[in-house]
Amino acid sequence: MGFDPLTLKYDVNGLIPAIAQDEDSGEVLMMAWMNANAVLRTLQSGRVTYWSRSRQAFWVKGETSGHVQELVDFRVDCDRDCLLLRVRQTGPACHTNRRSCFYTALRDGGEVEILTPETG
Template sequence: MDIWLQLEQAERGERRPLEAVLAAIPWNADGLITAIAQQHDSGEVLMLAWMNREALLETLTTERVCYWSRSRQTLWRKGESSGHRQRLIEARLDCDGDALLLQIDQQGPACHTGRPNCFYNAIRDDSVEVISAPL
């Protein structure tokens, strides 16, 4: 039985080995999975990025969030240059394993623009409105 079906049919509290789940993740053609960063205590969605297996394992091991930079083609440890680090509280996979939700503790702004999160462009009627300022 497919691991995602096993998890779907599992009772609360049941577990599956991490390695089996990681092996079943439907990584995209570039070996990546989307990762949504959410502030653990407020629920605010901060950003979306990408992770490869190495970035995910490093994040799980160190509890310091690491992504894959598609533009630089290298691991990107959030806050390495800015100091605005993300500490992992909990990592979750969605029901079919193609997206990660990272519940984190964000230190400083999450967005490279200095804004609290990356979702500051609100689509409203026939325009896009900037709804937050840099901190």
Template sequence: MSDASLPAEIAAAVQFDRDGLVAAIAQQHDTGEVLMLAWMNRAALSETLATGDVCYWSRSRQKLWRKGETSGQRQRLVELRVDCDGDTLLLLVDQTGVACHTGRRNCFFRAWRNGHLDTIAEVLVDPKTLYGF
């Protein structure tokens, strides 16, 4: 999908960084649970708005990352919010299954407590089942 289809009002509001990326926080729309942080470029944002299925930019693979394409753990966009500076997006989503590649519901499964990191959420789905590795 071409980034030419990015609505002008969104294109003007979003401040992409020097690498052409903007931070995108995914939050479960009905519970408020913060699921993950990822990055979007113009093409990913355009595709997300056009299809309603969340698409990110994978910095490690240098390509579009259609959330759940491999694992089935999709995110459906409910609402897009742009912060006051335009440099962060909040995606209110309906998450199917787990959001984290570790098999946990969200990516924030470690908490700094009493001087060390505690794991506060268990694996719900074995990553080997999700990704075959």
């Protein structure tokens, strides 16, 4: 029995949130959106493909930057309205050149950047 991405619960725009998590460290790297076709492309290619809301186009992670996400494990949450993608990340995941997009922490009532951009 094959997986049918249409059994997932998408929002009114046909999108579902997808959280990318590093397979080795367990670190949460980023959240982006997928539609049913992005889910299919990801499962078929093993390269994570998102849907860019700003460009209204498919976005294969790392296609231009080289910071690819190789799919290791694809998980669906209990409500079928959110995805967890366990990935093997090459280079930084965030467009700010940080390992994770979650680099701002609240500490003592203020915001603190806890990750610096990678160089080189």
